[in-house]
Amino acid sequence: MMKNGFLFFIGLLAAFVFGWGGIALASHLQLGALAPYYDDGEGSTFPARPPGIASRGQLVYADLGCASCHTQQVRRPDFGSDKDRGWGERQSVARDYIHQVRPQLGESRTGPDLANLAGRKAPYDAAELTQFLYTGIVPGTRVLSHPPYKFLFDERKIDGEVSANALVLPASLAPAAGRQIVASERARTLVAYLQSLNTPYEFPEARPATPAPAAKGGAHK
């Protein structure tokens, strides 16, 4: 086989197709047609589509490379401390991501998981998140724990009224008198995206496996 160039080439082709078919194609056949889940009780489908501004914010999240330090995937409650840290009540499932153009699963938890940042245990509101992006300091502490992304903000003279998007900063970080720090459009879409991160609905496949099949409510349509 090693001496015959043609057989060798066929071997290479077979090896490539084996790996590609085994992972990429097989998983696509299994999940490629995954549909939203219709809940009869609630009369709507899940997951909900994210608002347009959040989809634009995801592009900012992606181009800044936020996924190099933050995951967006919750592991099941008995595997790691994800639930106890308040990152999610249930594990993330494939259906959570079907409306996302570019899911940002991430591979590193230098910072916390963000899959449910705006969920039930949301630690920050929009104003605090915006301020955090600017200062890099967790509200209520004094330590720099995140790069301060000042390039997402403009410092301007206050011309008449203070801008609706101006930051309210503590005295030590506030700009000079007569000036204001205003969140740019990218900062606002990014915050809108972060505020949209929430997976509240419990899909059947996300429930812990139990011996008794308790199918109630929804039907797959």
Added chain:
Amino acid sequence: MSAPSTTAEVTAADTAGRWPLLLLLASGLVWLVLSGVLALIASIQLHSPGFLADCESLTHGRVTSLAETTFIYGWAANTGLGVALWVLGRLGGAPLRALNWAVVGTLFWNSGIALGLVGIATGDATSFALLEIPRYVQPLLVAAYVAIGVSGILAWNGRRTDGTFASQWYAVAALILFPWLLIAAQTMLLWSPVRGVLQAVVNGWYVQGAFSLWLAPLALAGVYYVVPKATGRTLPSYEFASLSFWTLLFVGSLTGGRHLIGGPVPAWIPTLANASCTMLLFHYAVVALNLRGAFSGGGTALRFISFGLVAYLLGAVLDAVTAFRGVALVTQFTYFSTAQQQLALYGGISMFLFGSLYFAVPRLTGRAWASAALVRGHLALASFGVLLLVVTLAAAGWTQGHDLTRVATSFADIAAHTRPWLLGVTAAQGILLLGNLLLLVNFAISVSSVCCSAPAENSFRQPSTMEAHAS
């Protein structure tokens, strides 16, 4: 493999391919130094988040992507291709043909990378691991790679020997498989993206494929040639080499799901990865058996290769161990994964490439390395740097992993606990950068001396005079 060389150390194949191959190797070294600078910035940001935070082009995410892209597509690809073409030319028994294609391909490949880096820095990165180069540059990379590969494929098809050698299999596999891999990944991720988490699955397959079907074969092509040449002995247990080769190609890319343990993907993907990682150990065991002669020899090339061999094997064992769910519970999502990646890419692949580079360049230029002191300096700094990098990253990752499983430990505490180790990572990146600068300087002096005075024709040289011995 082949009997000890009885022909001239500088063959006709070397003289004909000198400048095209040196162009590939030189490009690789320039990118290596640049990636070192970028990796240094990224490592500083891990313990000092404010570092260059105002510079939008150098957010941690972007600078990490830049460093990775430069390292893989700049350093490893250029150097690996240079070595692979050189090996195919020598074993083919005739001077390389179509080298003008290789030169044009090299120029376009490197322009593509430069363009890709600008794209990443200005916010066009694709956000896929190892495939960050923007979509508009990707087709150029495929075309350029194919153009470079033509020369190697011609040498393989026109070989004048009856048998074939392991280094030829690996080199040809890398030349043929990578364009397929890149096209498949581009199609499924960039041109007609698959939905939802499938992107993560396909991305995982591509990342692992790039290692198993491309970078590892490129590096092995060089060392399977250099070890028997430099030791003057045939490779032991060589009859297993072809089985080991096919194991790597068939099983390697199936291990791509090991980063998705516990993730929102079907459970069979990480399970398959777990089983494949263990099966793949056969490949690594055979490589170790075949190349064990590297430990007995002196000489710069063999020292780099024996270091690389240990790292290559250790990386495989760590991959297999961390593919088990119980271990992944701690190591997943931490610096430990980075340590594994660096062990494989820097400790394994790069040290193999350094070894081949130190062996090939004197034969391409026809004269020994300009400075033996610089060679020794690079060997010492590279070995120590890789060791320090992997150990500090692994220690930081282990600390981080255990802290993450304890709910009471806040992220501020984790940052404080990992900080000493992360300072060590920065030191290691600095040491590696310095070492690679020494190599670049030595390479520049050695090559420029050829331009200024042509070497004597048909110079018969003993192998010992071709290498600077770091003893």
